[in-house]
Amino acid sequence: MATSIDVSDVNIxxxxxxxxxxxxxxxxxxxxxxxxxxxxxxxxxFLRTLNRMHEVIPGARVEGxxxxxxxxxxxxxxxxxxxxxxxxxxxxxxNPFPTMSIYENVLAGNRLNNKRLKKSEADTIVERSLxxxxxxxxxxxxxxxxxxxxxxxxxxxxxxxxxxxxxxQVLLMDEPCSALDPxxxxxxxxxxxxLKSTYTIVIVTHNMQQAARVSDETGFFNLKATGEPxxxxxxxxxxxxxxNPDNEATEAYISGRFG
Amino acid sequence: MLAPLRxxxxxxxxxxxxxxxxxxxxRLPGWAPGVVLTGSAAFGGLVWLLSGNxxxxxxxxxxxxxxxxxxxxxxxEGRRAGVDRAVTAMVWxxxxxxxIPLVWLIWLTVxxxxxxxxxxxxxxxxxxxxxxxxxxxxxxxxxxxxxxGIAALISVPxxxxxxxxxxxxxxxxxxxxxxxxxxxxxxxxxxxxxGLFAFALFALVFGPGRFGLAGGIALSLLxxxxxxxxxxxxxxxVPDDLREASYALxxxxxxxxxxxxxxxxxxxxxxxxxxxxxxxxxxxxxxLVASGxxxxxxxxxxxxxxMTLPVFIYTQYTQATEKGALYAWGGALTxxxxxxxxxxxxxxxxxxxxxxxxx
Numbered sequence: 001m002a003t004s005i006d007v008s009d010v011n012i013x014x015x016x017x018x019x020x021x022x023x024x025x026x027x028x029x030x031x032x033x034x035x036x037x038x039x040x041x042x043x044x045x046f047l048r049t050l051n052r053m054h055e056v057i058p059g060a061r062v063e064g065x066x067x068x069x070x071x072x073x074x075x076x077x078x079x080x081x082x083x084x085x086x087x088x089x090x091x092x093x094x095n096p097f098p099t100m101s102i103y104e105n106v107l108a109g110n111r112l113n114n115k116r117l118k119k120s121e122a123d124t125i126v127e128r129s130l131x132x133x134x135x136x137x138x139x140x141x142x143x144x145x146x147x148x149x150x151x152x153x154x155x156x157x158x159x160x161x162x163x164x165x166x167x168x169q170v171l172l173m174d175e176p177c178s179a180l181d182p183x184x185x186x187x188x189x190x191x192x193x194x195l196k197s198t199y200t201i202v203i204v205t206h207n208m209q210q211a212a213r214v215s216d217e218t219g220f221f222n223l224k225a226t227g228e229p230x231x232x233x234x235x236x237x238x239x240x241x242x243x244n245p246d247n248e249a250t251e252a253y254i255s256g257r258f259g
Numbered sequence: 260m261l262a263p264l265r266x267x268x269x270x271x272x273x274x275x276x277x278x279x280x281x282x283x284x285x286r287l288p289g290w291a292p293g294v295v296l297t298g299s300a301a302f303g304g305l306v307w308l309l310s311g312n313x314x315x316x317x318x319x320x321x322x323x324x325x326x327x328x329x330x331x332x333x334x335x336e337g338r339r340a341g342v343d344r345a346v347t348a349m350v351w352x353x354x355x356x357x358x359i360p361l362v363w364l365i366w367l368t369v370x371x372x373x374x375x376x377x378x379x380x381x382x383x384x385x386x387x388x389x390x391x392x393x394x395x396x397x398x399x400x401x402x403x404x405x406x407x408g409i410a411a412l413i414s415v416p417x418x419x420x421x422x423x424x425x426x427x428x429x430x431x432x433x434x435x436x437x438x439x440x441x442x443x444x445x446x447x448x449x450x451x452x453x454g455l456f457a458f459a460l461f462a463l464v465f466g467p468g469r470f471g472l473a474g475g476i477a478l479s480l481l482x483x484x485x486x487x488x489x490x491x492x493x494x495x496x497v498p499d500d501l502r503e504a505s506y507a508l509x510x511x512x513x514x515x516x517x518x519x520x521x522x523x524x525x526x527x528x529x530x531x532x533x534x535x536x537x538x539x540x541x542x543x544x545x546x547l548v549a550s551g552x553x554x555x556x557x558x559x560x561x562x563x564x565x566m567t568l569p570v571f572i573y574t575q576y577t578q579a580t581e582k583g584a585l586y587a588w589g590g591a592l593t594x595x596x597x598x599x600x601x602x603x604x605x606x607x608x609x610x611x612x613x614x615x616x617x618x
Contacts, residue, residue, distance in 0.1 A: 056506060084506060088507060
């Protein structure tokens with residue numbers, strides 16, 4: 001079910017401003033890839049290009065090739081909506097739909113696309129997704145209560161459940177724990193470990209310990225100076241990145257000498 | 260047991276000392292505003308008695324409170340507290356002053372109009388009513404509902420779709436800027452111009468004539484900008500997070516709008532629509548021009564003049580008879596009740612559709 005992503009020579013623009021330049025990498029299937037780097041270096045921007053969410057912002061565009069399942073997702077004939085069905089996303093701030101109950105939130109991906117589901121099928125999807133997001137035991141008795149009534153950590157896991165309910169190939173996570181307490185963070189990190197057996201996961205994080213804990217491979221983004229585009233400095237296995245990085249800047253950042 | 264918390268630096272510090280770190284100051288007692296209000300009311304009453312004019316009395320009350328309350332607070336509590344009391348007093352006075360005409364208007368309309376209201380008044384038209392015979396506003400009530408219904412039917416879809424274009428599709432484009440500008444201009448159209456436009460429009464095509472549909476068109480011209488503005492504001496309030504969440508699930512744009520954005524903002528949109536209806540339902544001039552007036556019940560909006568409540572009030576008032584004045588008040592009360600009911604409906608709908616946050 002999971003798939004790898006090949007990125008070659010990607011430049012990302014906001015209007016005339018070049019935000020990220022020259023990214024090349026291969027994101028392996030069934031593994032966790034983490035992006036680290038200082039604020040404003042373009043890691044979230046790059047993450048958002050992986051499911052064509054970047055172009056939701058007016059004036060934003062992407063150059064280069066991103067190949068998913070042998071197809072360039074930026075080819076003119078590709079519908080961004082189709083890409084997003086393969087590549088799900090979890091955002092920094094938990095964003096359950098306020099008009100929907102927990103049950104409806106999990107089914108949102110199916111229901112909003114007008115997929116007809118039998119009650120039993122819907123129940124199965126909800127249970128499987130909530131169990132997959134480690135939330136089932138906490139909410140199984142109040143599935144019809146509004147999703148906004150959950151705590152922050154629970155809301156974030158609800159969003160993960162919602163994302164995996166449509167069974168994507170890849171799951172992108174944009175700083176999913178930055179607004180959460182350590183216990184919820186740990187719950188989500190455990191969840192990432194479990195999810196990687198089924199999905200390709202890409203996570204942006206500001207927390208280097210988190211990157212070291214959850215990821216198999218790490219990409220370090222940096223910018224030469226403010227106003228310059230961000231670029232990928234080093235992309236290596238997490239073990240190597242955190243013990244013996246190839247690049248001096250990576251070592252300086254990871255050991256806390258800057259950033 | 261914990262001792263009461265006191266932020267004192269040392270045992271010798273008393274509440275009287277005004278050192279830099281002291282947190283305790285002299286405070287006015289909680290009943291102080293009540294006392295000042297009573298005193299000011301007494302002063303206002305005196306002014307009323309002396310001048311014989313109730314307006315002077317009210318002005319005296321407000322003025323006395325505005326001066327006495329901050330003054331007392333400044334003397335006891337210090338300058339900052341005085342300013343605080345002065346601004347608080349001003350805000351409350353403004354609130355009170357604005358309430359006077361509102362309450363007065365409703366009280367006057369209810370007390371004068373209630374005499375006219377009875378079953379016959381509500382269910383009879385003015386057809387062949389001569390002298391002191393009873394008649395009613397049934398024809399006008401029906402006409403108002405039909406004409407306003409037509410206006411709503413035309414302007415609600417146009418307004419909501421225009422707002423969806425402006426917020427969801429046309430952000431920052433030249434076309435959307437042009438539309439926004441035109442909507443702003445439309446907001447400022449004098450209502451009689453809208454009436455003349457509708458009348459002229461139909462006169463050009465079908466020859467001169469007054470009927471309900473023309474009135475509905477005139478009202479919809481006035482309603483569209485209000486609906487667009489209200490819907491726009493509500494759509495702006497929907498966080499982009501939700502749109503992105505929906506896109507990330509592989510949902511197309513129009514489905515996102517139809518199933519996420521609109522349901523999230525529907526409460527506010529309905530409220531805006533109902534308030535827009537309430538605003539045009541009392542328009543007189545455009546209906547006088549476009550729909551004309553009649554004493555008969557007419558339920559066909561494309562044939563012959565159609566009476567409406569504002570025009571009924573106007574014609575009854577211009578009769579300058581005792582009965583005419585009474586009927587005018589009765590019509591006014593009916594109109595206010597309809598507007599109040601609409602507001603009530605809007606509030607209930609807003610409550611029902613408000614995003615749920617409960618546990």
